[in-house]
Amino acid sequence: MQLESLYQEIILDHYRHPHHKGLREPFDAEVHHVNPTCGDEITLRVTVKDSGGEAAVADVSYDALGCSISQASASVLTDLVIGKPVSEGMEVSAAFLEMMHDRDAEPDDEVLGDAVVFAGVAKYPARIKCALLGWMAWKDATARALSSVNGEQT
């Protein structure tokens, strides 16, 4: 069975027991993203903070409806970016996107951490959007959070 290469145990664990799920206050930005092909959706909130002059991710909270891949991906995302500088989170996000779009590339597990278990998704083009749903929402929300925070400062 090739299924195990897609549904790694870590993915199924996150799917059954998602981390940081639920919408929390306060937040700097909230976005709602959908996958129009299947109707999967995510509402995601981001809070940013100043950490030694650098923007960092204070919290990511979310509520989502979707398949195991999209749910697990959002859960792993929160583990990887909460508490990290935004720039580091963006680096993971870029590496994740690259892993999805280049099935032959060797994913960099130093950067990707647990997210490397999604490497198998790249072999199933129909599922790439599922894995990316949370990441796209996070990037969008973070950009909005940064501009709203910066807007307040100026």
Added chain:
Amino acid sequence: MTFDVARVRKDFPILDRTVRGGKPLVYLDSANTSQKPRQVIEAITDFYERHNANIHRATHELGEEATQAYEGARIKVARFIGAADESEVIFAKNVSEAINLVAYGIGNATSGRFRLGEGDEVVISEMEHHSNIVPWQLLCQRTGAKLRWFGVTANGRLDLSSADDLINERTKILAISHQSNVLGTINPVSDLAARAHAVGAVVLVDAAQSVPHGLMDVTSLGADFVGFTSHKMCGPTGIGVLWGRRELLEELPPFLGGGEMIETVWMDHSTYAPPPHKFEAGTMPIAQAVGLGAAIDYLREADLAAVRAHEHGLVSRALQALSEIESVRILGPTEPVDRGSAISFELADVHPHDVSQVLDDCGVAVRAGHHCAWPLHRALGVQSSTRASFYLYNTLDEVEALAEGIRTAEKFFKVT
């Protein structure tokens, strides 16, 4: 004579291939698009190899042959659906375009029966495919008409209790599906058309899911416009059909302007060709029309009554097999009465994408998602579903493969 499914399968080369590392293909996604028999593939190849030319304008032998082939396909379509005359058959890209043709044509009317404005109503249903929802939303936005709709009952039938309220003297258009692409439900279109006609409305029927099974006689159906598509009925993609009553097609303003749809052109105005050419602007999908004609020949040869009896057997068995799996909940009619050969279902709380992924790993091709019917899923209180759909080439063994695949998904996702 019994229906020989083994012989039918030999006509479809793709059914011989394996998927996902050597598993036999079990194709249960024909409501999405059907597979194509060799006869259709060869007809298209033969057209390109021997007769290819543009139609209606090439003054040479190939042009004559191509025109004859294209117009011959129109005649085959007309006979297949019981149209009074082939001039009532318009080729379009697909059902979406066929419906848009009517909706935009109506939107272009400045007078007469098609003129639409504030105070007028357009009636659809919650069961529609997006292609029979969005064009009407756009038309209502452009004209100020009001969009109204039939709801669905919990068991997946049209809720007709509001029919008297919905179809009234303000109703100008009723647009309804013949057979639900999600639930398989066959709607009482003739009754609804009679009601709509009694108040002077025009009736469009989305027949994408019924025509492939030979369920169409436009004369007895009672509708004014009927749309369907080639690729769901063993034909190629890229071509669909709009049938319309001749007198309505004459009055309906054109949708797309361009080559071949005109009678005369001046710099400031034009007059139009009579139907069907009035609605066929530019070079049409000629080889695809030929392929559709070959698909119709194929379906007629296969004997559609026998095909339907075969499909009824498959659906009956599938409904039974699925109802024996406790964690499966079938959406829509669970009895094989007034329903076609699509079955959508939920498997406990396993997401349809995950169900279909496991089925795919077993070689079973189904569709997962909202099947372009988001409002219907919302009305039934489900986010999305998994759909298996059957056609003439499917077998009872494949129904068992579906049930077996669902049990594999149950185990994989530890449904208890």
